Structure formats: C-alpha cells, structure tokens
Amino acid sequence: GQSLEQPSEVTAVEGAIVQINCTYQTSGFYGLSWYQQHDGGAPTFLSYNALDGLEETGRFSSFLSRSDSYGYLLLQELQMKDSASYFCAVRDSNYQLIWGAGTKLIIKP
Amino acid sequence: EAEVAQSPRYKITEKSQAVAFWCDPISGHATLYWYRQILGQGPELLVQFQDESVVDDSQLPKDRFSAERLKGVDSTLKIQPAELGDSAMYLCASSLPGGPDNEQFFGPGTRLTVL
Numbered sequence: 208g209q210s211l212e213q214p215s216e217v218t219a220v221e222g223a224i225v226q227i228n229c230t231y232q233t234s235g236f237y238g239l240s241w242y243q244q245h246d247g248g249a250p251t252f253l254s255y256n257a258l259d260g261l262e263e264t265g266r267f268s269s270f271l272s273r274s275d276s277y278g279y280l281l282l283q284e285l286q287m288k289d290s291a292s293y294f295c296a297v298r299d300s301n302y303q304l305i306w307g308a309g310t311k312l313i314i315k316p
Numbered sequence: 317e318a319e320v321a322q323s324p325r326y327k328i329t330e331k332s333q334a335v336a337f338w339c340d341p342i343s344g345h346a347t348l349y350w351y352r353q354i355l356g357q358g359p360e361l362l363v364q365f366q367d368e369s370v371v372d373d374s375q376l377p378k379d380r381f382s383a384e385r386l387k388g389v390d391s392t393l394k395i396q397p398a399e400l401g402d403s404a405m406y407l408c409a410s411s412l413p414g415g416p417d418n419e420q421f422f423g424p425g426t427r428l429t430v431l
Contacts, residue, residue: 211358249407249422250359294358303372304420306358 209233211307213295218313219285227280227293227310235300239271239278244309245291253280253293282312290314318342320423322408328429334396337426340389341410347371349420350383350393351407359407365391366413398430 211231219225229239238257242250256262256271256278268281282289292309299305321340329335341348346367351359362381363373367388376383380399385391395402405427409420 249424250409250420251422252419255419296358301372303361303364306360308356308358 209299209305211295211297211305213307213310216311221285221287221314221316223285224283225285229278229295229307231276231297233297233299233305237298240296241269241280242294243291250294285314287314320408320410320421322423322426324426325424326427329398330431331400332397335398337393337406339391339408339423342421345410346413347411348385348391349409353405353407400430403428403430
C-alpha cells in the first residue's frame with residue numbers, strides 16, 4: 208500500500224526553528240510537496256521537491272532524499288501565524304497526490 | 317487575485333437526504349479535483365477531471381456520490397443519500413495541466429454535517 212508518515216503534532220517557541228519530517232512509501236515517485244492549512248481554512252502550497260537537496264523559499268525550506276524516501280520542511284524564525292497543520296504529499300506513478308495525515312504545529316510565545 | 321470558488325460554505329442535512337456542492341475553478345485551469353477531508357486527516361481525492369472528462373474516480377463511492385463538469389469549467393459534486401459518515405470538509409482544487417510540480421489551488425471548502 209501507499210503511506211506517508213509524519214508526526215501528528217510538533218510544539219516550538221516563537222522565533223525558533225522547527226523541522227517537520229515526512230517518510231513515504233508509494234508506488235512511483237515524482238515529487239514531494241508541502242502544504243499549509245490553518246484551522247478552518249484550505250490547504251495552500253508551500254514547496255515542491257523533485258530532486259534531492261534543499262529548496263529555500265524565505266523562512267521555509269524543504270529537503271528531499273529520494274534514496275531514503277524522506278523529506279522535511281524547515282521553518283525558521285517562527286511566528287505565531289505559522290501555527291497551522293502542515294501536510295506532505297507525494298506524486299505517485301499515476302500523478303496523483305497522496306497526502307499524509309498532517310502535522311499540527313503549535314507555537315508558544 | 318484569482319481564486320477557486322465553492323458554495324455553500326456550510327451545509328447541514330439529515331441522513332438519507334440529497335446534497336450538492338458547487339465549485340468554480342480558477343479561469344484557465346483545466347484540471348479540477350474534489351477532495352474529502354475528515355477532521356485530523358489529510359485530503360482524500362474523490363475525483364479528478366481534465367476538462368470535462370473524468371481522469372480518476374477510483375476513490376469515489378459511486379453508489380451514492382456523483383460528480384460532473386459538463387462544460388469543462390465549473391463542477392458539481394452530489395451525494396444521495398447522505399450518510400452520517402459523510403460528515404467532512406469537501407474541498408475543490410484546480411491546477412494547470414502538465415507536470416507533477418503543478419501547484420493545486422484550493423477553494424475554501426464546504427463543511428458538511430449529516431445529522
């Protein structure tokens with residue numbers, strides 16, 4: 208079967224750095240995406256990695272290791288507005304997005 | 317800024333009733349998706365359209381769910397009859413066709429409560 212594993216909840220302090228991990232097992236792989244979803248809101252796209260390495264976009268970075276079937280999202284200089292759920296999603300061989308269950312990020316002042 | 321529109325935002329219905337959700341994707345986006353998201357879980361794809369054609373509906377419970385995109389623009393998702401287990405957020409998303417890195421743009425969703 209296909210599965211994505213990510214922690215259900217992560218807690219961090221405002222101004223700190225936090226890493227949200229994602230491991231996947233899918234039939235085929237075209238890339239790893241990250242989405243942010245605030246409570247009651249819709250998912251919004253953050254990043255996409257197709258090749259190994261680190262992609263940086265402002266305070267957010269995303270990393271991929273295809274050999275390890277592993278990726279992570281790194282959030283720096285955490286702000287209270289970053290409190291949300293973060294989903295990793297993998298494009299499988301059918302080009303479908305397979306989603307993880309999400310990681311709830313709790314930020315404390 | 318272009319957005320995906322969905323209506324209604326909230327729907328409360330009784331089991332065995334019929335419900336319908338509407339989605340208008342971003343103009344020019346040929347690919348349209350309907351997802352179901354249960355609280356605390358990730359979105360689950362129900363159906364994907366490319367223009368007016370269904371590309372994938374393998375996870376759609378076809379005995380009670382139906383979806384159409386007759387003119388390849390807006391789309392309707394219907395449930396008949398609704399069951400208690402259908403209570404969830406129904407999300408519509410759209411994207412440009414092409415490679416796997418295409419970002420999906422989501423609408424605000426319809427929160428369905430079945431009593």
